[in-house]
Amino acid sequence: MTDTATRPAPDTSPSPADRTGPVRLVDTRRTALLPATRGRVTGGLWAERRRVNREVSVTTGWDRLHEAGNFTNLELAAGRHEGTPYVGSLPFLDSDLYKWLEAVAWTLADPDLDAEGEARLEQFLDASTQVLEAAQAADGYLDSYFQVNFPGERFVQLAWGHELYCAGHLIQAAVALHRTRGDARLLDVARRVADLVVASFGSGEGRVDGIDGHPEVETALVELYRETGEQGYLDAARYFVDRRGHGLLAGHAFGSHYFQDHEPVREATSVEGHSVRQLYLLAGVADLYVEDGDESLIQAADRLWHEMVATKTYLTGGIGTHHTDEAFGDPYELTNERSYCETCAAIASVMFSWRMLMITGEARYADLVERTLYNGFLAGLSLDGQRYIYANPLQVREGHMAGGNDRDYARKPWFKCACCPPNVMRTLASLEHYVALGGAAGLRLHQFVSGSWTAPVGDGEATVAVETDYPWDGRVRVRVEDSPGTWGLTVRIPHWASGATLTVNGEPVQPTVADGWATVTRVWAAGDELVLDLPLEPRFTRADSRVDADRASVALERGPVVYCFEAVDNPGHRLDDVILDPTATVEVRSTDDGLPADVVTLAAPGRVRPRPAEGWWPYADASTAAPTDGEPVTLTAVPYYVWGNRAPGAMRIWTPAE
């Protein structure tokens, strides 16, 4: 009936090793990362998540931050409070406030925010800004941890002090607020901080030749440069990128790769160390490339992205295997049981991939953004928007001993080190940025989100309205609401989609299909409708043979959603003994068992392996047969991101297939 737009199978794509040449640029630099769409999310999964974010998470953030003591040092620095400073080993508390302020800023631009909510957020914003203005020193310095605990000590404890990291998040909040509300007060505070950084750091005499242990200021300074046009900010960003990798932070117990300070980014061939640090750095590297065009930067970013995705990324888009140093493991070291997969690392991955998408226009970046948003990111937040998780395991065993720092997999209202909660908030609050892009050639839909998207196309501007129940349903309707004439409407064909079809006004079309994009170029008029149908057959997935953790196992996916088996849905079946049959047909079902009504669950045939007569020693001669048969069962799978919202218990994604 219709034409088929099929993506090539992954294995035939170019290898990371081949990707040292220049990267194709779709968009001009300079403005590529400025908001290219005016979007509004109107329905479906993301609208609901944003509603909860707006009404629950962001709103209660003010109380959570106060309870956690994030305002204590700032109020002490502002002279508004006398008491005991918050010391601990948490020099980054100011940044939690800043990330939340960024979430407030984006939320204030949400058309669905009601007047009461708006007034409340403005009150929070005003009160916060007043504290920050009062706390800021005359010369612009603002970091309450050092101001209160180590007055006069500035830019000395660079490895662990997080001063520039905090500055970066302040800048990002201020830029967001300036963009959404034209607010200059917070931007003034941020600029004075940035000016002091610019004046203090560098290789000249009397300057600090150093970098922050946690990258973040790089991307923030480029953003501030975009917002203000001030060259000094861009130069400072370049300085920080250039100086990293020369051992300035050496001597830490985790090794200099923890800080990505073991080799300059232009020479690096692998992502290493603390995964959030690595990806915040690479987001800054991509930003810097956009503004100054240094090809060696984008080559490095592209090379490292591919190394990360091909060898160090979980099926969920989660990254960072190790708990101890919150770091990437070795290539293919993707243990499910102890997957760290920090929620912040999923966010950092989205930040980096989105920039690479905007720069190169390659669909694989959008594919990873989508996978990460629906799985590794969304799992970090409870369905009710009130609880968060730091580490996102891909497997929880029967008999799991919970408790303690990193063995308690239940989501929590807040953390002592609360980087993740406000990071989730700002990501959901700015989600519309990830959906579409306009340009000379037309309008491109990166993600399938119900809403309205206005973007420059050719010489004018187009508006499209998207209606879809994706990811539960594969039909995506794109109705043109406003059009300047002839332009290309481009939709992504996800890498897992085989047999996608397109119609325009009900008629099958033969789009231009290339590298994951399908484009229909024509005279578009208001009322025209493009319909994309993505087949959402459940599918079994296997891993690269080098991923030892997934050997002889399969995972169940449908569309961009990774599924898992949870004990609560499979009573009586021991999830540690389950075997799936990857040749069997998986049934699609609805659910009413404590999950949102739209969530699609799956029913997969399998077996439960009989337990052997247990010996004292769990290893046996390989010539003896392991039990392979077992009682046939039908197992219920739920989207990974909803796991742990009902009852505690075992959970697994990768499941033996033999």
Place this chain on the structure above:
Amino acid sequence: MTDTATRPAPDTSPSPADRTGPVRLVDTRRTALLPATRGRVTGGLWAERRRVNREVSVTTGWDRLHEAGNFTNLELAAGRHEGTPYVGSLPFLDSDLYKWLEAVAWTLADPDLDAEGEARLEQFLDASTQVLEAAQAADGYLDSYFQVNFPGERFVQLAWGHELYCAGHLIQAAVALHRTRGDARLLDVARRVADLVVASFGSGEGRVDGIDGHPEVETALVELYRETGEQGYLDAARYFVDRRGHGLLAGHAFGSHYFQDHEPVREATSVEGHSVRQLYLLAGVADLYVEDGDESLIQAADRLWHEMVATKTYLTGGIGTHHTDEAFGDPYELTNERSYCETCAAIASVMFSWRMLMITGEARYADLVERTLYNGFLAGLSLDGQRYIYANPLQVREGHMAGGNDRDYARKPWFKCACCPPNVMRTLASLEHYVALGGAAGLRLHQFVSGSWTAPVGDGEATVAVETDYPWDGRVRVRVEDSPGTWGLTVRIPHWASGATLTVNGEPVQPTVADGWATVTRVWAAGDELVLDLPLEPRFTRADSRVDADRASVALERGPVVYCFEAVDNPGHRLDDVILDPTATVEVRSTDDGLPADVVTLAAPGRVRPRPAEGWWPYADASTAAPTDGEPVTLTAVPYYVWGNRAPGAMRIWTPAE
């Protein structure tokens, strides 16, 4: 030609769940754990390891301890030194000295120690004892960390203070020295410490009702009771065992199970938390049972040993999966890439299993001691006796990023937290304890070690001389050198040994075979020789199907030795892509490539899987074929314990079989 003594296959052994009944006691209590043999190791692998330990490790320990600052606080407390105390977060530094002193004590009993070495060790011992005598407070308190840094603060920081842990190691050193040399000076110091502990702790008024975060004092107090007959020490040990598990140490970030304080040991059904702490505790529980006969203690110890071995023990005998909290993982969570397997935990396992062996007489305990000694323990020490490792991974990938606290797998001369090196020293120095046991029924050989062993049998005493090249050769000659008449000579038939044969004076015999032991009871006369032949065919081993990390993989073993593949022996073959054929014949070879001349290496046929054309995404549809064929190769395997002694590079034990 000869009779065959075959052990039952592991899977038919009783399940841990069945093991709640009373445990069969082979030996009487009370003296079971006192040295039952007078042994001398005279040849083979262990003699060489003990020579290196004596001449290199123990001897240079004095300098290492001084360089590391272990004497600093003690000398400050003794008023012999002025300077900066050693603080850090290392309240356990005194214990490193004590463990080394214990090694000195056992080494002083080594008949192979020459006069020069003896004089040197006595000098060290005298100087150390003088410092300890001078540092000890008038009331017996001795803990230099608290004396110097927090004078007057005693028994308050119990969760992390390690005061009783240090006291325990002092006691063990003093007991060892008293047994080997009759030295009373150190025992006096230790008794005064113990007397203060006895007087300070308890549930009475004015006493501290508490336990130490790190068990150790329990086993030490029982030993001190044995050495002195002082009931108060035994009562204190019972108090510390009884009070653990009631949440006295609650509130730590790792959770109370880290300290085994989440439930009383008699109620526990699983080993949990910090593995060394758990096993030191259980060693103390076993010791306490020996002396006071409380059956609930031995039932708990037996239940927990079986749970640990069946679900949380690596093929190497290594235990403790997690890096972050040095803890046991969940059941069957036995990741190879991040196996923590602390050397100290292997030692603790030997301590616990040996006590269970002495109590119950069950061969499986001796089997685990053997496996742990040859693999998980011995890997912790370099062949030259100068370098140690904390964490013993079972797999190192290609492209491993080394550096930092727990990613540098190279053995090191010493550590800031140097618990492992002197623990290795005291274990090697006292190795003869693990070999044999005498009793009413006769003499039993737990381990196969060349040497001379004298033990009580019946009403008299027997001496046997063992000659063997085990574990490289399966022939073990046991020559009777002195005999009081009729008694049983018992040898262990390891659980992996199928087809073992026995002769006496060259004639096949039909021994009494039960549960892993073969006994020949007869009138033994000097000159009689029993020869045990253990078949040492290389064998492929598979893991329980619940060990996800080992799925569809095999390991190569020969006798008690676990083998690994190391990059240095397999140049040109990518160890991440190797597939073994478990039906193939493995050849036994000698080696001269940088390993000790007696080490047996193996040559195993396999294939090197072709690498797929790499895509950007490492996951593919399960219906597409993963590469299974590959270039045939012959791979060289070496004993796991010698890995990492030549060149850095990839290493693996478990290897895909498909």
